[in-house]
Amino acid sequence: MSADRPPPGPKPPGAAFAGFGRTVSDEDRALWREAMSRRAQEAFARGQAALQASNTSLGLFWLERAERMSRHNPNLIWSVGLACLSAGRLMDCLVRMENLRKDFGLREAAFLEVVCLVRLQRMEEATLRMQAALSAFHATPETYPLAEQIAVSAGLPGWMTVSNAGSVYIGTSRPVRLFLDGREIARGATGGQYDLPEGWRLARHLAVCVGRRHVLGSPLDIAALTRCESFVQATADGLRGWIWTPAEPEHVPVITLWNGSTLRAEEFAQDVDSDVPLARYRVFHVPAKECPGRDKSSLDLWNENGRLLTGAPVDPLVGKLVSGQTRGLPACLCPVKIQPGRMRPYLPRQSPGCAVVIPVYADRVRTMACLRSVLATCPADVPVIVVDDATPEPSLARALEQLAEDGRITLIRHDRNRGFPISANDGMRAAAGRDILLLNSDTLVPAGWVERLRARLAGSDVGTVTPFSNDATILSYPSTDRSNPVPSLAAMRAMDRLCQKNAAVFTEIDLPTAHGFCMAISAECLAETGLFREDLFAQGYGEENDFCLRATARGFRHLAAPELYVAHVGSASFGTARNALGARNLDILNALHPGYHALVARFIAADPLHETRRRLDVARLLQQGAGRSAILMLQHDAGGGVGRVVRERSEAFEADGVLALALRPHENGCVLEYALDGKCFPSLKYRLPDELPSLLDLLAALRVRAVEWHHLIGHAPCVRTLHEALGVPYDVFIHDHVWFCPRISLCDGAGRYCGEPDPAGCELCVARWGSYLGEDLSIADLLARSTRELSGARRLMAPSEDTVRRICRHFPSLSIEAIPLEDDAALHQGIMPHRRVTRGQPLRVCVVGGISQWKGYDLLLALATEIQTHRLPIVLSLVGHTHDDDALISRGVLVTGEYREDEVQSLIRQQQPDVGLIPSIAPETWCYALGQVWRSGVEAVCFDLGAQGERVRKSATGLAVPLGVAPYQLAMILLGRWGPV
Template structure:
C-alpha cells in the first residue's frame, strides 16, 4: 500500500467520522439520547484523538446517566487537554458514582483555573455540600468573584512568595476584585477561616490569553481569547515606539482557527496599516501580556504588500567558479547556548548530559527567558554560582530567537551550538560536530540525527518517533560514529534543536531575526537561507545522534505562529518551501538512515539465528498469526524478521528494533537485501503470503540456501481470486481449472501478475512440495488443499483453543427486537449482501429483528438506509466485549459466503458468551459442529427463511 493509498483511506475514515459526529449532534439536539450515544461512540472510535468528538460523547453519556463511561471519557479528554467542561463533567460523574471527595478534588481544581459557567453553579453547591466543604468560589475574566459559602467570607490577593492584605465581604457573593488583581498570582477565599472549593484561585490562569498576530496585506490580522473564561470579551492593546496606543474590544468570532479545544471562542481582528501607530508594534491582551507574533516591524507589513517573487525549487549551490566566502580565522573553543524557559526536569537532564560529555575549552551559557518557574530559576542560580554555567537573564519572556541572540552575541568568533533545553547529548557529540565543521571550509552549519528533527529525524521522517533514554541515545550515537559519513549532501536548512555553527559563518551571516520571527519558529531556517546566499553549506552530521525529548503538543496559537512565520520565511526567501519539499522527495539521507537501521539490527541480533516471515501488506488475520508465531519464535530464542511488500520492492521489519528505512528496491537492491539477511544469519523462511511481493522473492530461499515452511491462510494456491468468490459474488464451488480460467477472464485476478491457470497450478504444486513443512489452521482447509494437490501432508495448527471459551449464554434482550451481531470487516466474501438482504426483509415484513455490525463495511450507508442495521465502525480488541454487551447483541452470525480457513470473528463471538450461526461450509461450520456452540444453515438460504430461523432460536 502506497502513502497515497493510505492517505485516501484516511480521508475515507475521516469522512465517515464527520458524518457520524453530525448525526450524533443532531440526535442529541433532538433529545434522542440512545441514538446520539451510538453515533458519537462510533465517531469517537473513528477519530480517537479528536477532542471535540470526545467532549460530545462525554456529555451524551452524562445526559444518559452512564456515569462510569462518562468519567472514563472525560478522564481521557482531560489527559489530552485541560478543559473546564471535561473537569466539571468528571466532577458530576464522581458525585453520581458516590465519590463526593473525588468530585470535590476535581471541582476545586477546575474552579481554581476556570471561570464557573452559570450551568455549573448548582452542581458546585451540591458537591461542596456532599463533601462537607465550606462552599465554592470562582473568578471570571473581568475580576468578578462568584460562589457560595456557609459563613463570612474573607479574601486575600497575593503573589507567589508573599501575602497581601485581606478584606471582608459582609454581603457575600458576587464581588469585584480591585484593580490590583491584575498583578496578583493567587486569590485565597475563605469562609470562617476555611478555604472554599476553588481556593486558591490561580489568577494567572484566569487572565491567560491565547492568540496570534501576523502581518497581512494592508495591515495586521489575528485572533485572541481567554481560555479560562471563553465568554469574556477580549481587549487588544497595540503600542507603538512613541508610546501611542490603541485599545480594541474584540467581538467578531474567529471561525477559522485551528484549535483542538472544544467550545473555544476566539475573536478575530484586522487593523489597516494607516490606523497603526508608528515604529515597531507591540500587541498585548487586556492585561498587558504580549500575544504570539508580537512585536511586528512595519517593514514586515510592507513585505506582504509587495508582489511575491518566484524562485527556483532548489537553492543554487556554489559552483567551482564562485569564490569561497570571505572567512576570518575562527577562535578556539566552543560556546554552547541553552535557552531555558520551562520544565526543570528536562532542563536538568539536558545540562547534566552536557556536563558529563563536555571536553575542554567549552563555555556553557544558559539564557533564562524569564522563566515563570521559581525552582528553575534557583537551579540556574546554583549552577552559575558554582561556575558550571554562564547565566544570562531576560526581563520578560521574548522567545527563542531573542534568548539565542544573547548567547550568539557572546560568541567572539568561536563555534557555537544552539541546544534546546529538552535534548540529551551523548559522549563525543561535540567532537563529532567539530569533525564535520572542520571537514570543508564552506560548511557553515552541522545538525545531527535525532528522533525529533524534521528532515533529520530517525528512525522515521514521516511519523513521530519516541525519544530514547540516555542509554539508548549513547548506543545510537556509537553506531552513528562508526558509519560512513557523507558530506556531499546539502541540507536546505539546519535544525535549531542542536545546531552547530562555525564561528566565521556566524560572524558573516549575523544573528537570528527576532524582529521577524517573534517567539520563534523559522528563525534558524532564515539564518541558513542567508548563509546559503553567502556561499555557506549546511550538512547533516550523521556521525552524531542527539535525543530530543520534545513531547509538547502545540496549541492553536503556536500552530498559528508557525504558519505565520512560514509565510514570512517564504516572503523573505521565495522558493524555500519548494526547496524543502524537493529535498523530502529526493530523501538523500535515506541511505544513511538505512545503514543505521541495518547496524541496529545486526547489534540486536548478536549471535542469534534468525527466521524471516513473508506476508502481505493488508493486515487482518494473517498479520495476527504472524505476530503470534513471531512471539513464539522469539520465546524460543530466534531473532524474528518479517518481510512485507513495498511499492518499490520490499520492507524488512523487526518488532524488537524500531526501524523505518529497511526498504529495498527490487531487483536493483537484491544484493543488499541478501547481504543483510546473511549478516543476520537467517536459517529459514516462513511463507504466509506472497501477494504484492516482487517475483524474485519466491526464490529468496534458494538465494539464501535455506529451507522454507508455508502457513496456508487462504486459497491463493489454487484460486487467483484468493477467496473462492466467483463472478456472481458467490462461492464458486471450486470448479475445474478451465472453469477458473473463465472466472479470471470475466472478473480478473488478485495476484498482481498475469499467469495462466496451468502455469499457476504447476507453480503452486512445485512450491508446496518444495516446502519443508505445510501448515493450515483447520482440517477443512487441509482437506481442500489435498483435493487440489494430492499426497501433500498438511499439519493442522488451530489458531485458538475452542475448548477454553466461556459457556454460552443468551444475552438479556435490551430492546423490543432481537439483535443479531456480526463482527469484523464485512466485505463481499464476508457476507455483506447477506446482511443487507436480511435487513431489507426484516424491514419489509416488520420483523422483530435488528442487526449490528461490530466493525465496518464497504457501504455502511446502504445498511443504515434499511433502518435495521447499526455499524459501529473500527474497534480495538480491548473494546469489542463492551461493545457487544452495550448493544445487547443476543446471537452472533458469521455470514461469510466462502469457506473460512479459521475465522477469528467466531472466537470473538464465543468469547462474549454468545451462540453463533454460520453457513454450512468452511472452518466456521467445522468449528460450530465440533463444539456445538451454535447452528449451521445451508449456503444460499433465502433471507426470509433465514430471518424466520433467527426468530425461532
C-alpha cells in the same frame, strides 16, 4: 480467514494488494481520507439528530461510530462524552473527560469529571478534582451548587472562584481573609464578592481562608487562571489575529497596542483552525491605516498579563509580502530567489573558539536537565551562555542565578519576553566572534557532542552543522514521518554510541537548512550572513531556515552530523497558536525565498540520509537479535487474519528465545520488520532485486534458521527463493486458496461461490472476472508452481480440517497439519443454547467483522431489505464495516464502523445480540469473527461450508444452513430458532 482480501469485482484493480510495483498515490490517500471524513461527519449528524429527538441510545451509537472513524478528534470525544453522561454511562464519560482535561486543559471537562465522580459516589476523588478545577479555572454560576455540595461533603468551610476581571466569589457564611502570595489584602465578615487590587495578575497565588483553613479551590494558581492564548499576523489590510482565555472563555480580553491604546476582542472567530473542543477564540483587526509607517517597522501587541501576543512583534508590511504585493517594499522584504552563491573553496580553518548559547523560557525540570547534561560534557574552554527570556517561573530564575553565581554559566536576562530569535541573537552577540553551538533548552546532549560538531566545522566552506535527533524533521531518527519517543538520558546515550559507531563520519551530506534545536554555526558564516532576523519570525519557527538560505547565497554549506545524537523533547510552547505561528512563518519564508518549499521537497524525495538510517537500523536489529537465531515470516501488507496469525506466532517464537522477523512487500521491494513491532526499524527497506544481496547479508547475520511463508502476494518474485539463497528450510502456513484460485476467495465477480471447477473452468472465470495475483500466470502454471512450492516445504500447516481437505483435493500428494487458531471448546463454553427472546421484543442479530462481497455483503444487504420490506421483528447490526456502509444503513442496519481488537467485545455487548450471523458465502480457512461471536456468549448461524460450517457443526451450538438459502428464508430460520415462542 479474515477481512484481509479485496471484494470480488468485475475487473480486479492491479493494486488490489499493496506491494511490489504497485504505488498508492497521494491522490488515492487524499480520496480515502476525504471519504472517511465524510462518513464520520454523516455519522455525527445522525447522532446529533437522534439526540435532538430524545433517542439517547441511538444518538450515542452514531456518535461512537463517528468517534471510531475519526479517532483522536477531541470535538467528537467531547460530544460522545456528553452523550455517555446522558445515557448513564458514567465511566465512559469520565475517561473521556479526564483525557480532554489532560490533553487540552479543557475547563468544561474538568468540571464534568467532578460530576461523574459525584454520581459514582466517589466523593474523595470528586473533592480532589474539584479542588484542582477551582484552583485553575473560573467556575460559572451553574457550577456553584456542585461546589457547595462537595465543600459540605468534605467538611470544608466553603469554596471560591475568581474571574479574569479580578472578582473573587466566595461561597461561605463565615468570616474570610484573602492573601496574595502570603500578604493579606482583604478580610470580611462573610463570603460574597471581593475585588482584587491593581497588579494582582503579577502574583502567583491567591488564598482564601476561614480561620486557618483554606476554602475549596484555595490557593488559586493565578498563572493558570489568566493563561492567554493568542496569535497575530500581518495581512494585506492590516493586522489580524485571535485571542482567548481558556480558563474563562467568557472573558473579553483587552489588547494593548504599541502606542498604549487598547482594544477589546469581543467578536467570536468563525474560522480558526483548532483541535481544542469548545475553544472560543475572539478575533481582532487593526486596519492598515491605523498602523504606523516605516519609521517603526515591528509593532508590539500585549495581552492583559503584559506578554507579547504570539506572532508579535509584527511588521505590517509583511502582509504585502505574503500576498504578493511586493512593489514599494524595502529591500529587506524583497523576495530573493534561492540560488547558491559561488561555492567557497574548501580550506582547513582554525576555529576562533566556541561558545554554547541556550535561550531559556520555562519548564524548570527540562531546562535544568538540559543544563546539567551540557555542563557535564562541555570542555573547560567553552563558555555556556544562557539567555533567560523573562521566565515566569521563579524557581527556574533562582536556579539560573545560582549557576551564574557559581561561575558555571554566563547569564543574560531579559526584562520581558522577547522570543527565541532575539534571545538567540543576544547570546550569539555575547559570544564575541566564536563559533556558536545554539541549543534548545529542551535537549539532552551526550559526551563529546561539542568536539564532534566542531570537527564538522573544520572546513572553511561549512556554515552550519546539525546532528540526528528523535525530533528534528529531516534529521529525525528512527522515523522521519511520525513522532519518535523522547529518549531518557540513558537511552539517548545508547543511541549516540550507536550513531558514533555506525554513522559514516567521513561522509558529507548537504542539507537544505539546519535545524535550530541543536545547530553549530561557524564564526565566519555568522559574521558574513548576519544574525537571525528579529523583525519577521516573532517567537520563532523559520528564523534558522532564513539564516541558512542567506548563508547558502554566500557559498556556505549546511552539513548533517549523523554520528551525533541529541535528544529533543519538542516544543510545546505557544499552546494552540503553535500551528498558526508555524504556518504564518512558513508563508513568510516561502515569500521571502521563493522555491524554499520545492528545495526541501527535493531533499526529502532524494532522501540522502536513508543509507545512514538503514545502517543504524541494521545495527539496532543485530543488537536485538544478539545470541539468538531468527525466524523470517513472509506476509502480505493487508493485515487482517494473516497479520494476526503472524503476530501470535511471533509471540510464541519470542517466548522460545527466537527472534521473530517479518518481511512485507513494498512498492520498490520489501520492508524487513521486527514482527512484534513493525515501526521499530522503518529504514529497513530494500529495492528488489538490486539490493537483494544486502538483504541476504543482513538475514544471514541475524542467523535466520528458517523461512515461514504466510502470504507471498504483493512480493517481488525473488522473495520466493530467499530460503534457497540463505540455505535454510521453509514452512508454509496456508491461509487461503491463493494456491489454486487466482481470485483467492473462490468467488466469481458476481459474488457467488464457484464450486471449485476444473482448470478449464478456472481459466474461464479468470478470463471473465480477472485475477488478484498481479501476475501473468495461467491456471496450469499456477498449479504447477504451487505443487512445486508446497511439495518443497519442510512443513505445511492450515487452520482447519476443511482447509486441509480442500487443498488436498487439488494437491493430493501433500501432507498438511491442521493447527486450529483458537480453542473452540473454551470459546463456546458459556453459551446458553436455544435461548429465545422475550415475547414482544425483536430478535437482535449481530454480524461481526469487515464484510466484503465474499464475506457475505450482498446477502447481508438482501436480508436487511427483506426485514425492512416485511417489517420482520429483527434488528440487524454490524460490528464492523463494509465497502458501502451507507446502503446497509439505509435499510436499517446499525453499522458501528471499524474497530480495534480491544473494542470488539464491548461493541458486541452494546448491540445486546441474541444470535450471531456469519454471512460468508465462500469457504473460510478460519473465521475469527465466529470466535468473537462465541466469546460474547451467543450462538452463531453460518452457511454449511468451509471452516465456519465445520466449527459450528462440531460445537453443537447454532446452525449451519445450506448455502443458497434465500434471504427471506434465512430470516424465518432465525426467527424460528431464536424468536419468541
